Structure formats: structure tokens, C-alpha cells
Amino acid sequence: MVGLDGARARDIVPAGSITTGKQVVSDGAATLYWADREGCRVSRVRVDGTGLTDLVVNSRDATGRQECVGVAVDPAAGYLYWTQKGPAKGGQGRIFRAGLEIPDGATSVDRQDIEVLWENLPEPIDLEIRGDWLYWTDRGAPPDGNTLNRAPIPDSGRRGTAPRILADGFHEAIGLAVDDEAGIVYVSDLSGRISAVSLPEGQGSGIRVLAELGEPVSGIAGISD
Numbered sequence: 001m002v003g004l005d006g007a008r009a010r011d012i013v014p015a016g017s018i019t020t021g022k023q024v025v026s027d028g029a030a031t032l033y034w035a036d037r038e039g040c041r042v043s044r045v046r047v048d049g050t051g052l053t054d055l056v057v058n059s060r061d062a063t064g065r066q067e068c069v070g071v072a073v074d075p076a077a078g079y080l081y082w083t084q085k086g087p088a089k090g091g092q093g094r095i096f097r098a099g100l101e102i103p104d105g106a107t108s109v110d111r112q113d114i115e116v117l118w119e120n121l122p123e124p125i126d127l128e129i130r131g132d133w134l135y136w137t138d139r140g141a142p143p144d145g146n147t148l149n150r151a152p153i154p155d156s157g158r159r160g161t162a163p164r165i166l167a168d169g170f171h172e173a174i175g176l177a178v179d180d181e182a183g184i185v186y187v188s189d190l191s192g193r194i195s196a197v198s199l200p201e202g203q204g205s206g207i208r209v210l211a212e213l214g215e216p217v218s219g220i221a222g223i224s225d
Contacts, residue, residue, distance in 0.1 A: 001047065004223070012049045022068070023126045023175075023219055027075045035068040035082055041108070042068050042082050055080060056098065057108045065092055070136060072127035073100065074153075081117075081134065083124040089141040093121035095134075095160070117160040118151070125173065126219065129153070130180045134160075137173040137187060146170045148187050148197055167197040167207050177222035186210070188217035 002009040012032070019039035026032055031051070033044045040058040045051055058066035063086075070083035078100050086092030095118040103113055118124075122140020129135075138147045144165065151163040171191035178185050183199040192213035198206060 012047065013045055013052055017052065018043075023070045025071055025073060027073050029075070033071050033073050033080065035071045037067045037069055040066045040068060042071055042080065053102075054108045055100075055102060056082065056096075056111070056114070058084075059109075063087065063092075064090070065094075070125050070127040072129045072134070074129055075100065081127055081129070083127060083136065085123045085125060085139075086121075089123060089145065091120060091122055091140065093124040093138070093140065094119045095121070095124055095127070095136065115157070117154060118163070122147075124149075126176050128176055128178045130178045135176060135178055135185060136163075137170075137176050139170075139172045139174060139190075142168065146173055146189075148173065148176065148185060166199065167195075169207075170195070172216075174218045175220035177220050179222055186220060186222065188220045190216040190218070192217055194220065 001012050018036050020037040022035045022037050024034040030047050031044055035042050040060045041054050042056040043054045060066055065086050068082050069085045072081040079097050080100050081097050084094045094116055097117050098114045102111055122138050122145030125137045125139050127136045132153055133150050134153050135150050138145045147165045148167045149163040150166055151160050154160045170189045173187055173189045175188035185197045187195045192215045194211040196208045196210055
């Protein structure tokens with residue numbers, strides 16, 4: 001953790017706690033959540049370093065379907081969302097939901113409250129919740145992969161409806177940051193490009209390339225001033 005001015009850098013979790021950390025998000029208060037791809041888990045910790053907890057732990061196997069990548073939280077509704085991308089370009093990606101708290105008597109390995117909301121996706125990566133919508137990037141094979149997607153968040157116990165592709169043609173789409181007030185989603189990809197995608201209800205149109213950095217870009221975040 002580090003201040004926006006680059007000062008006060010410090011470790012929050014002990015070395016070795018994370019295998020391959022991917023998307024990290026805040027609950028807007030004092031807790032961070034992240035996905036650990038090769039660790040096949042989703043975890044959280046308070047920003048003071050206390051309360052380190054594995055919320056979901058999968059048993060790693062040879063299929064590549066157990067790796068967790070993207071994560072989002074909805075504290076008001078009490079839900080955790082995450083992606084398991086599946087093998088590269090494999091069309092076996094899934095998006096899951098579970099409670100933010102492990103049910104009494106369960107463990108992070110055997111919890112029974114996990115819902116599969118979407119499956120057979122090309123290769124879903126990062127997630128973001130805005131209002132009643134779930135947004136995600138997909139770095140899988142076209143036509144449904146290398147895309148920015150959006151779908152309404154389903155009610156408890158219901159599957160998600162077919163997502164709407166908001167933009168395509170990315171080069172291994174990874175990070176996203178949604179500015180719903182401006183009607184724009186920012187997407188980063190492994191070609192080093194950062195793009196701005198206008199939402200259908202916004203005033204703009206299409207995709208604008210904001211930067212060509214010449215090296216891979218993974219996660220991004222927006223900071224309001």
C-alpha cells in the first residue's frame with residue numbers, strides 16, 4: 001500500500017500470502033479484496049493488515065478452470081463476485097457470486113452459497129459493479145472475446161442473462177474503470193493501449209484510444225477528484 005504521492009509505502013500482508021495477485025478492489029471503507037490466480041482463491045484484508053481471510057479457495061487441477069482473476073464487491077447487498085477465466089481462449093470462463101461472509105459452519109473450501117451466474121464465456125478477466133450492472137473485460141477469442149461486456153446483476157438464485165458487448169477489437173483486454181456519470185468505460189489491454197468506450201446511454205460514440213504505451217497494461221482504476 002502506498003500514498004498517491006508515492007510516500008508511506010508498506011506491506012499489508014506477509015510475504016508469501018499471495019501467489020499471483022490479480023485485480024484488487026476496495027469495499028469503500030477499510031477492506032481490500034483480491035483474486036489470486038495461481039493460488040486459486042479470493043481473499044481480503046483490512047488496510048491496517050488485520051483480518052486476512054481466504055473467502056474462496058479452489059483445488060487446483062490441470063484444467064485451468066479453478067484460477068480466480070477478477071473480483072468485485074457489493075457491500076450494500078453483501079455479495080462478492082469473481083471470475084474464473086478457464087484455459088486461454090478456451091470458452092470455459094465463468095463468473096461467480098457468493099456472500100461476503102462465509103456461512104456459519106462452512107469453510108472457504110466447502111461453502112455452499114456459491115452461485116454460477118455466467119459460464120462458457122471466452123475468458124472473462126476484470127469486473128466492476130456500477131448500479132444494477134456488472135461490467136467485465138474478456139481476453140478470449142473473437143467474436144465474443146477481446147471485448148468489454150455488460151449485463152444486469154441477476155437476483156439471488158437466478159442466472160445472468162446474455163451480456164451485451166459494448167466494444168470489441170481489443171488486444172487481450174484486461175483492466176476496466178467505469179465512469180457512469182460521464183458515460184465512459186476505460187479499458188486497458190496487453191498491447192499497451194488504454195481506450196475510452198462510450199456507454200450506449202451516453203452522449204459520445206465508439207472507442208477512442210487515449211494512450212499507446214508500448215508495453216502491456218493490466219489493471220487500471222479511476223480516481224475521482
